[in-house]
Structure formats: C-alpha cells, structure tokens
Amino acid sequence: MTTTGPALATRDLACGIGRRTVLTGIDLEVRRGDVLGLIGANGTGKSTLLRVLAGVRAPSAGEVRLGEEPLASYPARDRARRIAFVAQEEAAPSDLLVGELVALGRLPHARSWGGVDDTSRTAVDEALRLVGLEHAARVPLDQLSGGERRRAVLARGLAQQAPLLLLDEPTNHLDIRHQLAVMRLVRRLSREHGRAVVLALHDLDLAATFCDRLAVLHHGTLLACGTPDDVLTPDVLHDAFGVLATRVTHPLTGRTHLLFSHDERETHP
Numbered sequence: 001m002t003t004t005g006p007a008l009a010t011r012d013l014a015c016g017i018g019r020r021t022v023l024t025g026i027d028l029e030v031r032r033g034d035v036l037g038l039i040g041a042n043g044t045g046k047s048t049l050l051r052v053l054a055g056v057r058a059p060s061a062g063e064v065r066l067g068e069e070p071l072a073s074y075p076a077r078d079r080a081r082r083i084a085f086v087a088q089e090e091a092a093p094s095d096l097l098v099g100e101l102v103a104l105g106r107l108p109h110a111r112s113w114g115g116v117d118d119t120s121r122t123a124v125d126e127a128l129r130l131v132g133l134e135h136a137a138r139v140p141l142d143q144l145s146g147g148e149r150r151r152a153v154l155a156r157g158l159a160q161q162a163p164l165l166l167l168d169e170p171t172n173h174l175d176i177r178h179q180l181a182v183m184r185l186v187r188r189l190s191r192e193h194g195r196a197v198v199l200a201l202h203d204l205d206l207a208a209t210f211c212d213r214l215a216v217l218h219h220g221t222l223l224a225c226g227t228p229d230d231v232l233t234p235d236v237l238h239d240a241f242g243v244l245a246t247r248v249t250h251p252l253t254g255r256t257h258l259l260f261s262h263d264e265r266e267t268h269p
C-alpha cells in the first residue's frame with residue numbers, strides 16, 4: 001500500500017444481488033489515517049458496500065482498488081493481511097473461548113497451521129486489552145453478553161493488525177460508555193497508527209464526532225460525501241432518512257449535535 005495515494009478507492013462501483021441492483025455509481029476513497037463513516041437508512045446498502053470493499057462479495061461493475069492494485073488481484077491470504085473486516089453479525093461456535101476467537105485474527109499471518117507464536121500472542125493480548133476483555137480470554141463465547149461478544153469479535157479484527165479496517169456497526173449492542181470507547185479506539189488507530197477505517201454507523205452523533213468524512217447512502221447510491229458539517233444538513237438528512245433535523249450547539253463543548261423530529265408527511269411509522 002502506498003503512503004501517498006488512497007488506501008482504498010472505488011470507481012463507479014455497482015453490486016447486484018440476484019436480479020436486484022443494490023449499489024450503483026459508488027465513487028469513494030479513504031486514505032491512511034482517515035475514518036470514513038457510512039450512514040443511511042436501513043437497507044440502503046451499507047453492509048453490502050462493506051462486503052464488496054472487503055472482497056467478500058464481487059462487484060457487478062466498477063472496481064475496488066486496494067492501494068495501487070485492483071482488490072481482485074490480491075490472493076485471499078494477502079488480502080486478509082491488509083483488510084480486517086468485522087461484519088454486523090458473526091456466527092462462531094458457542095464453545096469457542098474468547099481468546100481462541102481473537103486468535104483467529106492471526107490466521108493470515110500464520111506461517112503454518114502449527115502453534116501460536118509470540119507476535120501473535122502479543123497481538124491477541126493487545127486486542128483483548130483494547131476492547132476491555134483482557135480478563136475474558138478463557139471464557140466461552142456463549143457466556144458473554146451481546147455487547148461483550150461484539151467487543152470480542154472486534155478484538156478478532158484488531159488482532160489481524162491490518163492497515164485497513166472495515167467495521168459494520170461496531171457500536172451495535174454496546175452501552176454508551178463502550179460505544180464511546182470503541183469510537184475513541186477507532187480514531188486512535190487511525191490517528192496514531194495510520195489505519196484507514198471505513199465503518200457503518202446508525203448513530204449520527206457518533207458519526208459526526210468521530211468520523212473525518214461521511215458517505216450518505218440512499219437507495220444504493222451516494223447521496224452526499226464530505227465532512228460531517230458539510231453532510232449532516234437538514235436537507236440531506238431529510239432526503240436520506242425522511243426526518244426533520246435541527247442542529248444545536250452543545251452548551252459545554254461547543255460541538256454541533258442533531259435533534260430529530262418525525263416528518264408528519266412521511267407515511268410509514
């Protein structure tokens with residue numbers, strides 16, 4: 001991956017599932033040290049886009065480039081060293097221990113199918129520490145709460161130590177303290193470790209606070225892309241979500257926050 005060009009870029013990307021076109025005309029790029037948030041209503045294609053960016057689903061048109069090369073040209077193992085993808089819901093055997101799950105993130109780095117080396121052990125311990133599960137390495141996954149499980153899956157992605165992180169709703173199931181902790185962690189990974197991060201979020205306040213740029217998806221197309229201030233306007237939010245938004249300034253921090261009310265002209269509940 002080059003240090004100057006985008007870490008990841010798409011050009012006129014489209015994706016169809018069955019006979020349905022789910023994404024069209026997506027042009028995006030994310031650079032090292034950048035956090036790009038994907039926002040949009042349910043079913044607008046955020047998860048599908050992340051899956052295409054991760055190489056899990058093939059585009060039906062256009063291209064994803066990882067660094068200088070087309071994503072499709074990377075062998076799977078090479079891609080897994082460069083991209084850590086944490087999906088929205090991940091199934092794992094319930095008797096798997098948390099530490100074992102997180103160690104799966106080291107597979108792309110393994111030289112053989114033998115034991116775990118010191119580098120991997122350190123990466124697993126560090127990832128567990130970063131999500132606050134350092135004491136849970138030997139706990140079976142089925143003994144975790146939904147939020148703890150989510151953090152364990154995130155730790156698996158962090159243990160991969162890939163320069164590009166793709167996270168599908170990483171704050172889902174988390175209490176507010178852990179939501180903020182995960183978002184701070186994401187920002188620290190981008191700022192201090194130069195990771196490029198693309199993540200889907202439903203919480204627009206978190207998106208505004210922690211993302212450098214936001215891409216708004218609407219019916220599978222890019223409705224807007226830019227800084228949170230540029231993108232989170234009442235017009236865009238109305239078009240994207242069918243709600244009325246008011247921007248207010250936090251009395252202590254001076255940051256802009258959003259208040260929402262339902263647009264009575266919308267017909268659905």
Ligand SMILES: Nc1ncnc2c1ncn2[C@@H]1O[C@H](COP(=O)(O)OP(=O)(O)OP(=O)(O)O)[C@@H](O)[C@H]1O
Nearest residue numbers: 017018022040041042043044045046047048049200
């Ligand atoms: N495997 C699939 N088979 C058929 N349709 C699918 C499949 N996966 C996604 N879709 C459809 O593609 C569209 C986009 O789905 P996607 O999950 O990408 O949206 P999303 O923006 O992530 O939604 P949400 O906010 O609800 O998670 C939806 O209409 C969905 O029904």
